Amino acid sequence: MFNLLFARHTGGRFLIRVEDTDRERSTASAVQAIFKGLDWLGIAADAEPVFQHTRANRHREAVADLLALGRAYRDFTTADELEAERVEARAEGRVVRSAWRDRDADQADGRLFVVRFKGPHEGETLVDDLVKGPVRFQNKELDDLVLLRTDGTPTYNLAVVVDDHDMGVTHVIRGDDHLNNAARQSLIYQALDWTVPRFAHIPLIHGPDGAKLSKRHGAQAVGEFAGMGYLPEAMRNYLARLGWGHGDSEIFTDEQAAEWFDIADVVKAPARLDWAKLNHVNQQYIRNADDARLTAIVTEVHRGRGVALHDAALPRLAAATPLVKEAAHTTLELADLTLFVLLTRPLTLDDKTLKRLDPETLGRLGRLAATLAPVKDWAPPSLEAAIRAFAEAEGVGVGRFGAALRGVLSGGTPAPDLASALTALGREESLGRIHDALSPAA
RNA sequence: GGUCCCUUCGUCUAUCGGUUAGGACACCAGAUUUUCAUUCUGGGAAGAGGGGUUCGACUCCCCUAGGGACUGCCA
Numbered sequence: 001m002f003n004l005l006f007a008r009h010t011g012g013r014f015l016i017r018v019e020d021t022d023r024e025r026s027t028a029s030a031v032q033a034i035f036k037g038l039d040w041l042g043i044a045a046d047a048e049p050v051f052q053h054t055r056a057n058r059h060r061e062a063v064a065d066l067l068a069l070g071r072a073y074r075d076f077t078t079a080d081e082l083e084a085e086r087v088e089a090r091a092e093g094r095v096v097r098s099a100w101r102d103r104d105a106d107q108a109d110g111r112l113f114v115v116r117f118k119g120p121h122e123g124e125t126l127v128d129d130l131v132k133g134p135v136r137f138q139n140k141e142l143d144d145l146v147l148l149r150t151d152g153t154p155t156y157n158l159a160v161v162v163d164d165h166d167m168g169v170t171h172v173i174r175g176d177d178h179l180n181n182a183a184r185q186s187l188i189y190q191a192l193d194w195t196v197p198r199f200a201h202i203p204l205i206h207g208p209d210g211a212k213l214s215k216r217h218g219a220q221a222v223g224e225f226a227g228m229g230y231l232p233e234a235m236r237n238y239l240a241r242l243g244w245g246h247g248d249s250e251i252f253t254d255e256q257a258a259e260w261f262d263i264a265d266v267v268k269a270p271a272r273l274d275w276a277k278l279n280h281v282n283q284q285y286i287r288n289a290d291d292a293r294l295t296a297i298v299t300e301v302h303r304g305r306g307v308a309l310h311d312a313a314l315p316r317l318a319a320a321t322p323l324v325k326e327a328a329h330t331t332l333e334l335a336d337l338t339l340f341v342l343l344t345r346p347l348t349l350d351d352k353t354l355k356r357l358d359p360e361t362l363g364r365l366g367r368l369a370a371t372l373a374p375v376k377d378w379a380p381p382s383l384e385a386a387i388r389a390f391a392e393a394e395g396v397g398v399g400r401f402g403a404a405l406r407g408v409l410s411g412g413t414p415a416p417d418l419a420s421a422l423t424a425l426g427r428e429e430s431l432g433r434i435h436d437a438l439s440p441a442a
Numbered sequence: 443g444g445u446c447c448c449u450u451c452g453u454c455u456a457u458c459g460g461u462u463a464g465g466a467c468a469c470c471a472g473a474u475u476u477u478c479a480u481u482c483u484g485g486g487a488a489g490a491g492g493g494g495u496u497c498g499a500c501u502c503c504c505c506u507a508g509g510g511a512c513u514g515c516c517a
Contacts, residue, residue, distance in 0.1 A: 093444050149515040156517045180512045245455045248465045274453050277467040327479045402476025
């Protein structure tokens with residue numbers, strides 16, 4: 001239904017055009033979804049959709065020209081006749097031919113007709129593709145495609161040619177499922193004596209299993225990546241590496257990609273989407289992302305999940321995010337890793353933690369709390385040192401009470417290392433949670 | 443059936459006639475470690491098959507196999 005064309009302007013900018021010959025307006029919402037997805041990706045700033053049906057008059061003008069040139073003809077073939085011809089053509093291993101191609105159109109007598117392009121039967125058509133290289137088609141293998149339907153509306157293959165010509169499109173870059181159409185479209189350009197644009201047919205992206213990426217629209221899927229916890233810049237980087245490479249470069253900026261990119265370097269074979277690698281790339285970007293931005297994203301995720309966000313907890317969220325972000329592959333995971341700071345006292349402890357809280361450990365945690373309370377600089381380095389010193393003073397390893405302390409602080413939800421967890425929670429909340437465990441409310 | 447496209451580690455890719463075929467993700471092993479994760483070190487892993495061309499082919503040509511697209515009054 002849609003075809004996204006990326007055409008390079010002389011100014012070096014891209015014009016993104018959504019084609020739609022469908023007369024139903026319901027498609028508008030789908031177009032919206034596409035642009036929303038592109039906007040999220042950050043690549044559709046000055047794009048504008050063009051609806052083909054609004055240009056139907058211009059398309060019909062072009063057909064009138066072709067008719068006058070003798071490069072198109074009226075075809076009165078009925079549906080039954082067409083079907084019979086299809087069966088016969090397939091059996092004979094040839095292309096469908098219309099009986100009206102060389103007949104005099106005046107025999108019309110009011111019957112319905114379509115207008116077909118009159119393609120040459122001799123010679124070959126060369127599509128010098130920027131990605132696939134020179135591809136030759138024997139003209140006799142190309143059937144006469146319909147230009148205008150019985151109701152007078154233009155078809156896709158006519159509309160793209162006319163619109164692209166009128167808009168001065170120089171490069172047509174699209175999925176390689178259109179490679180066959182390129183030959184037919186080239187013929188139309190030539191018949192109208194228009195300049196044929198450069199074509200570049202890039203391979204489609206397949207799913208992890210090698211099959212095509214589901215029926216959903218690509219852009220709609222792009223929107224879903226946001227909800228799955230991926231950063232747009234990470235998506236851009238990962239997507240750029242699918243079907244294209246620049247030496248050993250894996251992580252690079254938009255500027256570098258723009259500088260390095262050459263359509264000639266695009267790989268010919270379809271690539272599969274690999275979630276594991278996407279996660280890795282996303283992790284790298286999360287790691288380097290601005291903390292305030294990540295905190296805002298994580299806050300939204302929690303809110304979306306219905307997690308209670310108390311005013312007192314928000315600063316803790318901001319403190320926790322930078323401390324755990326290196327371990328997160330997605331912002332969803334980042335939310336999981338920060339959940340512990342949002343829990344409200346007294347925490348409901350998990351069974352594992354409960355089991356660890358024997359009298360000995362309880363006593364030790366009490367002494368630890370007393371040790372930590374006066375720590376001056378409530379930050380990872382000094383807290384780390386304090387915990388170590390405490391373990392040494394107790395004559396045991398951190399392992400003897402570490403797991404229990406974590407459980408008491410997080411209630412069993414994922415939490416970072418002890419010093420980071422304490423830092424994120426803050427002095428008051430940390431000590432409070434420990435004391436809650438020491439003297440559980442009845 | 444016909445036309446066209448594609449084929450390097452499991453995956454994404456580098457190589458553009460001469461390399462021990464490189465990197466990344468994943469995987470395995472080890473180290474670190476208070477959980478998970480992170481981090482560090484090491485390891486296994488590829489030119490679909492067969493013919494050519496050439497002093498020499500992953501690179502060029504042909505064939506076969508496999509995968510895909512098109513074959514609509516869909517786009």
